[in-house]
Amino acid sequence: MATVTSAGVAPDPRRWWALGALVASMLTLGFDMTILNVALPTMAADLGASTGEQQWMADAYVVVFAALMLPAGLLGDRFGRRRMLITGLAVFLAGSLAGALAGEVNAVIAARAAMGVGAALVTPLALSVLPSLFGAEERTKAVGIISAASALGLPLGPIVGGWLLNHFWWGSVFLVNVPMAAIGIAACVFLLPETKDPASPKVDTVSAALAVSGLGALVYAIIEAPTRGWSDPLVLGMLTAAVLLIAALVLRERRVERPMLDMALLAHRGFLFNTVAATLVTFVLTGLLFVLPPYLQAVLGHDALGTGVRLLPMMGGLLVASRLAAQVVARFGARAAVSAGLVVLAFAGLLGSRTTVDSGYGFVALWLSITGLGFGLSLIPAMNGGLSALPRDRAGSGSGLLMTMRQVGGAIGIAVLGSVLAGAFRDRLDVTGLPERAADTAGESVVAAHIVAGEAGPGRAAELVASANGAYVHGMGVVLLACGIAALVSALLAAAFLPSAPAEEEPEAPDMAAEQADARQ
Missing domain, CATH: 1.20.1250.20 (MFS general substrate transporter like domains)
Structure with missing residues (x-):
């Protein structure tokens, strides 16, 4: 060794x-x-x-x-x-x-x-x-x-x-x-x-329990709200519990001598706003990847492999961005790179929200490739800039907090954008003439609506499939519009608050070898 x-x-x-x-x-x-x-x-x-x-x-x-x-x-x-x-x-x-x-x-x-x-x-x-x-x-x-x-x-x-x-x-x-x-x-x-x-x-089991239960309660409330309603006692109770548990976690971590979740790191402006940018990018991407496969499979009729292959334009955009990001940062600085990437991501979301049932895959491939480009241009400089903004001795805790916030963004992205989709789909779906149980089942998802249509009479089946496809595309459009707006707001925040120094003037990336050498001897 x-x-x-x-x-x-x-x-x-x-x-x-x-x-x-x-x-x-x-x-x-x-x-x-x-x-x-x-x-x-x-x-x-x-x-x-x-x-x-x-x-x-x-x-x-x-x-x-x-x-x-x-x-x-x-x-x-x-x-x-x-x-x-x-x-x-x-x-x-x-x-x-x-x-x-x-x-x-x-x-x-x-x-x-x-x-x-x-x-x-x-x-x-x-x-x-x-x-x-x-x-x-x-x-x-x-x-x-x-x-x-x-x-x-x-x-x-x-x-x-x-x-x-x-x-x-x-x-x-x-x-x-x-x-x-x-x-x-x-x-x-x-x-x-x-x-x-x-x-x-030491591992703080109380803080860990507060983090798991608080985040779990928040996600539960967001996922259940479209079905139960935002005024449902259980949903309101879970939202209240989430706020109290997360507040308790923050208060506890601020008081302990060596916190697991070091909130003082957020006092570094470069770290704070780069972390926010990286979190929102992950929020948009995970939500998008949740709502798009049912469109490609149920609405356009592709099989599972065809659906996966049709997401390749996003990877192509990401690979191009991974090569461009370092050059953009070197020439214009991290703030310009992150802001530009978020603007590109916002454009992709707004363009994608114009998708219709009859758009075809070519239009989807266009805005998917733009999505990958915006994702790579914004996320890579944001992560590098966030960690570079920290003092050398805070690198370990900073990278942990940054990765944690990105995962939280992903979890909330699936919960929030999936719930927006579910609500919009259910509101637009025409279940007139269906038995109550079949109508409830059809409203659960576009896949369920297609299954119910297969059991309906020939005339009603075609109407239900058309309604389900239209309702799903409408819901996806609402989600993509929300993604575009979130990315645009993030771009404005990045342009206003991120440090403007170019990459070569940023502090040198932290090196943790010296910190850990004694522990490894």
Whole structure:
């Protein structure tokens, strides 16, 4: 293994193999954020899942992932990063197996939550072990590779999921994780040195519980509101509980000597507004990837693989942006890059909101490619700018808070935009003449409406399908309009408040090797 000295880390000849295994693990975690989206129409038909239940199947993973990431990172610091990384991959593997074998909606939701626990352990620790493998001259490249793998997983998820669904049953979108996680475990056992930091803050179980319960209550209220109504006592109670729990978390973290969630980091203007920008970009992207697959499958009639492949223009835009972002930042500064990327994302959302039932895929491909371009131009400089704005000794806690906020943005994006879609779809759907039970079922999702139409008479079936398609496209348009407005507001905030220094004048990116050397000796 690598020999750590006060001067740095001696190169380990196996370090790139270890990085490859970590990249595979991060890629898997990345596409598990979105791989289920392309499977949801199939699962909705097979399991009878409503739109709200589909939101929970997608969000259970993201909510737990977001809420547990900070305490999970501290567990690795105190008890050994390799040990907890192996534990996280094992939990993720077990959750994936449970999901593949699940036979009903609640079992799928529970399996996704277990996978979120594993992902929360893996993500911060995959980054924190890099200083033990790479010296300062190689570490920037390693961090870039592993971050790119995580980002590329988002658009890859629907493509992988689509291919699997075309050849196997929907459980295969869970089963594909098993060999990837197993390879990651083997790599950790044989290639990674054990590191820890006994001086790190203790895991605050009360704060962790407040984070999980507060975020869970908020997401529950947002998902249930379209069905129950915003004035429903349960929805109001959950919203109130969410506000109280999150307020209690903030107050507790402000008072403890060594907080798990370091709110003082938000006093750094560059970190605060870059984090807000990165969070809102993730909010828009995850919401978009939730609402688009049913349009491609149910409305346009493509199969699962065809749906995944038709999301490729977004990846193309992202790849172009990943090459452009560094050049734009170097020439015009991070503020200009982030603001421009958000404006491009806003334009894509506003253009996409003009989609109709008869638009065809060519129009969708156009605004999807623009979406990928805006996503890459805004997210990459925002993350780099946020971490570069922090003092060297706050890098670890800052990266944890930034990643946590991005995951929270993703969870709320699915909940809010999915609920907007559900409400708009239900309001526009014409169920005149249907029995009450069939009408309720049709209102659950566009997939359910198509199933009900298949059981109706020939004349009514065509009318119901046309109404369902029109209602869904209307709801998707409302969601995309909301995404465009959110991105435009974010662009204005970025232009007004982000630091204007170009990249070469920004503080040097933090180097955590010195901080952790003593703990690794």
